[in-house]
Amino acid sequence: MMTDRTAELNEIAEQVRVCTRCILYKTATHAVPGEGPANAEIMMIGEGPGFHEDQQGRPFVGASGKFLDELLAHINLKRSDIFITNVVKHRPPNNRDPYPEEIEACRPWLDQQIALIQPKVIVTISRFAMARWFPNEKISAVHGKAKRFGNFMVVPMFHPAAALHNQNLKPVLIEDFKKLPKYIQDAKNASDASAEAPKKKDPPAEQLKMF
Numbered sequence: 001m002m003t004d005r006t007a008e009l010n011e012i013a014e015q016v017r018v019c020t021r022c023i024l025y026k027t028a029t030h031a032v033p034g035e036g037p038a039n040a041e042i043m044m045i046g047e048g049p050g051f052h053e054d055q056q057g058r059p060f061v062g063a064s065g066k067f068l069d070e071l072l073a074h075i076n077l078k079r080s081d082i083f084i085t086n087v088v089k090h091r092p093p094n095n096r097d098p099y100p101e102e103i104e105a106c107r108p109w110l111d112q113q114i115a116l117i118q119p120k121v122i123v124t125i126s127r128f129a130m131a132r133w134f135p136n137e138k139i140s141a142v143h144g145k146a147k148r149f150g151n152f153m154v155v156p157m158f159h160p161a162a163a164l165h166n167q168n169l170k171p172v173l174i175e176d177f178k179k180l181p182k183y184i185q186d187a188k189n190a191s192d193a194s195a196e197a198p199k200k201k202d203p204p205a206e207q208l209k210m211f
């Protein structure tokens with residue numbers, strides 16, 4: 001049976017498919033809302049659909065997607081274990097960078113996906129996704145390092161396509177992926193600890209009167 005969260009995620013996808021909030025829909029073939037289970041512990045956020053993704057309406061189905069599957073296999077995960085999406089849901093023409101106003105227009109979709117899925121770890125695999133949580137950082141300095149933001153951790157990583165162009169980055173990405181199981185466990189421990197922490201008692205009535 002479909003859970004409520006899966007149904008809500010599907011509803012977001014339906015709305016993304018008819019989205020006209022920026023101009024990208026005009027030149028795209030298909031929107032690419034993203035895919036994966038509603039209870040995914042890991043969410044990966046890329047830049048935007050490329051040629052093949054635009055053709056098929058699915059994220060990371062081209063060469064970098066294949067490499068991503070290999071990276072996941074190193075940590076015994078499959079694509080179907082993670083939720084994968086992009087900062088912009090329609091392909092920018094000729095794979096140009098998305099413009100700030102396009103990222104901003106698309107942001108509510110990503111916000112809703114994050115709020116519904118409540119991942120333990122968000123892996124940013126594009127500089128535009130990274131910029132949201134690490135606006136002044138360089139990927140070369142922070143890749144593979146986790147930083148907590150409220151209920152989830154964010155781990156910036158190199159884009160798989162970058163490693164296909166620069167073979168030196170391949171082992172770096174593999175090592176960064178190998179850190180993910182520990183980060184997920186850390187995130188789980190942190191949320192268990194906060195669930196168990198004794199709730200602050202209400203101040204006694206006398207004290208309340210003072211304010």
Ligand code: URA
Binds near residue numbers: 048053059061
């Ligand atoms: N690169 C991305 O950033 N996203 C995709 O969906 C495919 C390639």
